[in-house]
Amino acid sequence: MTSDTLLHYANVSTLLVCMVLKFPQIFVLMRAKSTTGVSLKSLLLELFGYIVFVTYQTYYDYPPPTYLEYPILIAQDVVLLLLILLYNNRLQDSLIYTVVFxxxxxLLTVEKWIIDFAMSLCTFISAASKFAQLQCLWKSKDAGQISALTWGMASYTCMTRIYTTVMTTGDMLVLVRFITTTLLNLWVLLSIFYYRKNGRSCVKED
Incomplete structure (x- = not known):
């Protein structure tokens, strides 16, 4: 398999996975009508990070295949945000979030230095998003409403984006972001499995 073929496969598979990446989490919330273990702060930070990232890529005219999935992810995160607000009886806050975002x-594209500065913070924003979800898991010790499939697919897409970034733009800011998010996504995924296993053990002991 040539490098061009592998690059094409990585881009296409990432896009296809991202088209349904949040669906498992959306379905879990709709079925449970509960947001236990799901962090609103994590989702908001992730959404902001996505907006910064896709704006940076378009601002510098990077190849669309390297970021095409982000508008799709943003749309799915918006649906998740509305569901979380709905089940927490805070749907009226959606207007405030819309205006802010x-x-x-x-604001990001008013000046070049603003988008550059925002992108330099993007890794920290993405990391903060994952840590917020981890913190929520540690606090609730309940992963029942969190989709392991969604976090598993997120880990895969970040790993493929490490490869596509190396093979195309070579942008170190982008590369560091994907390496960091890959590691933290895997940490969240392992935490989900850990709390689910412990939860089942507690049920058996009772």
Whole structure:
């Protein structure tokens, strides 16, 4: 398999996975009508990180295949956000979040230094998002409403993006972001399995 073929496969598979990446989590929330263990803070940080990342890529005219999945992920995160607000009886807050995110997105492209600075913080934003979810898991010790499939697919897409970044733009800011998010996604995934296993053990002991 040539490098061009492998690159094409990585881009296409990443896009296909991302088209349904959040669906398992959406279905889990809709079925349970509960957000136990799911961090709103994590979702908001992730959504902001996605907006910064896709804006940075388009601002510098990077190849669309390297970021095409992000508008799809943003749309899925918006659905998740609405579900979380709905089940927490805070749906009225959706207007506030909409205004904040739209204004923030517009601000990013006012000056070149703003988008560059935001992108330099993007890794920390993404890391903070994962840590917020981990913190929520540690606090609740309940992974029942968190989709392991979603986090597993997220880990895969970040790993493929490490490869595509190396093979195309070579942008170190982007590369560091994907390496960091890969490791933290895997940490969240392992935590989900850990708390599910412990939860089942507790049920058996009772």
């Amino acid at each position: 739209v204004l923030g997105w517009r």
